[in-house]
Amino acid sequence: MAAPCILVIEDEQEIRRFLRASLGNHDYRVIEADNARDGLRQAEDQHPDLVLLDLGLPDVDGLEVIRRLRDWTTTPIIVVSARGREVEKVAALDAGADDYLTKPFSVGELLARIRVALRHATRAGESGESTFTRDELSVDLAARQVFVGPNEVHLTPIEFRLLATLIKHAGKVVTHRQLLKEVWGPDSVFETHYLRVYMAHLRRKIETDPARPHYLLTEAGIGYRLSTE
Amino acid sequence: MNDSRPDPDRLLARVQASEARAARGKLKIFFGAAPGVGKTYTMLEAGREQAKDGLDVVIGYIEPHARPETQALVLGLDVMARLEVPYRGTRLVEFDLDAALERRPQLILVDELAHSNAPGLTHAKRWQDVSRLLEAGISVYTTLNVQHLESLNDVIAQITGVAVSESVPDSIFENADEVELVDLPPGDLLERMREGKVYVAAQAERAVQHFFTKGNLMALRELALRKAAERVGAQMEDYRQEHGLAGANAVTERLLVCVSPSPFSVQLVRATRRIAAGMKAPWIAVHVETPRDARMSQTDHDRLAQTLHLVEQLGGETATVSGDHLADELIHYARSRNVSKIIIGKPNQPRWREWLRGSLVYEVTRKCGDIDVYVISGDPDKRPPRPSRSAELPRTQAGYAAAVASAVISSLICWPLASHLDPTNLLMVYLLGAVLIAVRFGGGPSVLASVLGVLSFDFFFVPPQYTFAVEDTQYVFTFFGMVATVLTISTLMSRVRFQADSARQRERRTASLFAISQQLAAARTPEQITAAATRHVADAVDAQVALLFLDEHGQMTPVGTEGGGVQPGAHDQAVARWVLEHGEAAGRGTDTLPGSEGLYLPLKAAHGTVGVMGILPPASWRANEPARLHLLEAFAGLVALAVERIDLAAEAARVRLQMETERLRSSLLSAVSHDLRTPLSVIIGGCSTLADESASLDAATRRELLASILEEANHLNRLVANLLDMTRLEAGALEVHKEWQSIEELVGAALGRMAKPLESHPVVTHLDPELPFVPMDDLLMEQVIVNLLENAAKYSPPGSPIEISAHAVDQELVVEVADRGKGLAEEDLPRIFEKFYRAKSSTSRTGAGLGLAICRGIVELHGGKIAAENRSGGGAVFRIRLPLSTNLPPIPVAEVSADV
16 A cells, blocks of 8 residues: 555644654655645645644634535544644534644654544445454444443443444544534533533443543543543 | 123023913003093904904903994904803893803903903903913903002092092003003093093993093093003013113012001002012011900901902012010011011101100101111091900909909908008008909909009098098009009000910911821821811811812812811812812902802912812801911911822832832743743753764764753743743633533543653542532643642652542532652742742752642632642642532433443
């Protein structure tokens, strides 16, 4: 298989340089654009496997870029944003981005996110897996059974739906809104405390130490992530 | 010595005066000897000329003239509407000052400068209105008759026999920019009168017949010409001075006039004014209070007050001295003030009284030394009235009764002693009795006592006894001697008493000034000032006092009045505003708004008028007493200083605070820049080493350098994040989005973020299960826990455990982060949450000491508290308390656990 192609849309030259270096080192093909219009054009021409989009571009608003991309492609998009701009990240994720990175980030984080995103992309065509396993946790989605180690854990329907949604997006961050929409329906997108209450229940049932979760990670201000690495 | 070089101070004063004058409007007075000479006509002509030249000319007020020629001139010019003032059933027509100020023409024509305004208008006199117009930069043309000049008032009254009530201070005339004399020979004027061309007010018909005699008109014309000539002379003098030309220097002259309650004093004052004006010298009017004045009647007192008021109006200084002897006091005062000439009135008392009482003129001329004495003679018909006696005091009746009693008692005492003592010695008892009466009751009763005593003595003890006959004529001498002694003593006593009284009064006034100045010196707030002012001023002048200041609504409000203060009504508000704006006294007893109930004095400090002191005088106040006004002005001055002092102190405190803040800021900036530079130097140093010397370094060294660069960069990252957080916190720009949050979740999130830094510390969690949700901002609270964890990691040795716990206790959620480090020093405990504060014992480079300050800021934004203390067993614990809400979030009904 050809090396996956990553489109980097980033206006800071220095950041592009180190991305080129590290991604290149991991056998990714890197194409670059330093502004949004250029980036969109490149995406149309080159059909990258993943888009790395900086939200602070000078010419077009990041959300607009995501919307335009999502008009015609399901290519995974990872947004890069600064600390303290959680609202921006959430908006980007809800608009169709798959994951995010906070500047300054380490290359390790970056590669982990890229891996997860690409994995989901390749799996999108195939039918969904019916089981999920990570460390001690194993879930049979068809049979609706959850085991932690040897013990079966009894989940309520909502709790199960919640876990299933996270498994569906395993490794990627899922925003509160997305979770609420998928579990409770589009009318409940503001009831974030429901989500927290049920996440608390889930954690208590699944995690050894709910205060130090291993699987069900909280991303404050954004959402939750089922850890895969 | 005539110094031909002009005095630099006077030149400077002149330059300053001319600058001030440039901003003022120009005043041109059309001056004439009598009504009908054509002043208004000439004024209108001049006004029209100015209008033709393009000036904005407006007619402010023209007396309704019968002459059609004059009326014709009015056409073509803007005429301002007149103000109608209802007064006693009729409507008086007046000049509208406020409308004129609003209209702001370049030139305004206002007739009759000496006119008295109707009651209710701002100013009592039209010349005051004109002064306001000039101050506002509006030039004025006006008309004035010579008889209206203050200093000529009495002279003209003498000449024409018509008393003139309306007058204009000479200063207005003398300071006018231009005076045009409108002259008409008396013959022509009389001709005009006969032709009915002269405007005459209906009421004045009769007086006018008297007025318009040829003789009078000639005299008036001469006065007018002379006055105009004097003005020219004065201008010449100024010109000479300015250009250093030789001229007479009158600076060293100073005049003194002695005034009394007599109506003649008024003439003296006016005469002094004329002489002083001629010499360009300052002048003082002095009233010498002698023991006789203690029994001044009400009318005398008023007249004296009016005379002194007139002195001030005419530009003189007033002073009151008290003493025994009129002439001595006068000379003494004159010497102390470096007076060069004394002016007194010619006596017109009969020769015998002069011989008996002494003549003031004679005394003064004898004792004056090198001071010149001018003696002014007055109207021979006007005699100084005798000092009328004040009402009989009730106690005088008691005095007479006591006098009788003393005679009786003395007789009773002497009776048994008669056989043992010589009659002359018995007299001593009567003498003692009469003296005691003199001391206690004064003149009258003491005379009665002595007469009765003598008679009793004669009747009972002088042979032949029981008769009033006297054998030995020596006793006649004794009798007279006794009466004389007693009288002398009583006179002396009354003098002493008078002096004591006036000294006491003076002392009281001084003491009250002193007391108020002391209190004011200690005052820190406007309320304290008001309290001091109210008390002392009210005591001193027996009136109610309020201090008014401009508040934020633009209203004059009294400060700190509770009882004893004056609450201003709308009218008083207006007066107070006026006083504040113009810095002059107004209200009762002054020339401005005299109809007001209260008297308002400006509180003038160095930077201008800071407030107004309002005084509500009781009915017992009599007409203008300059001495009292001076005292009130003295009080006002002290109060103004105190107010200014408080304002300046507040200003100084503000400035100090600003300086402190600046200082703090700059020291913080230097601390922060150090903390930023240190990691940067490691990064730059490390990178440059790697860049330059990569080849010569071994792999291990390279790895080390890179590791340290990465660590420092992360450190810098955290530092910048903290700085940004702190800045946002301080600016209040931190948006707190509170939602129901689980502390367990936040702890988990924080631990996730801190995974790397906490690598070397085992973390133990003790969170209660089923902790209630608390409204929190998740990002901010996560940051708090992160900061606490960071702190714990920094200050405890690697390998030592860090514990996090959370409990619900007493309506509070208590979260604790504890370490096993060195703990906190006692001195650090209270200050550890302060910005940029670093524990004294810290040796490691830390994040600029902001982490804990941010924690506190965020916790407080959530309505909680954070504290630190040492734990038993070593180490420190940081405790957050958040209030638990009584209402809980709506939670969906729990479902039954589905078993598939």
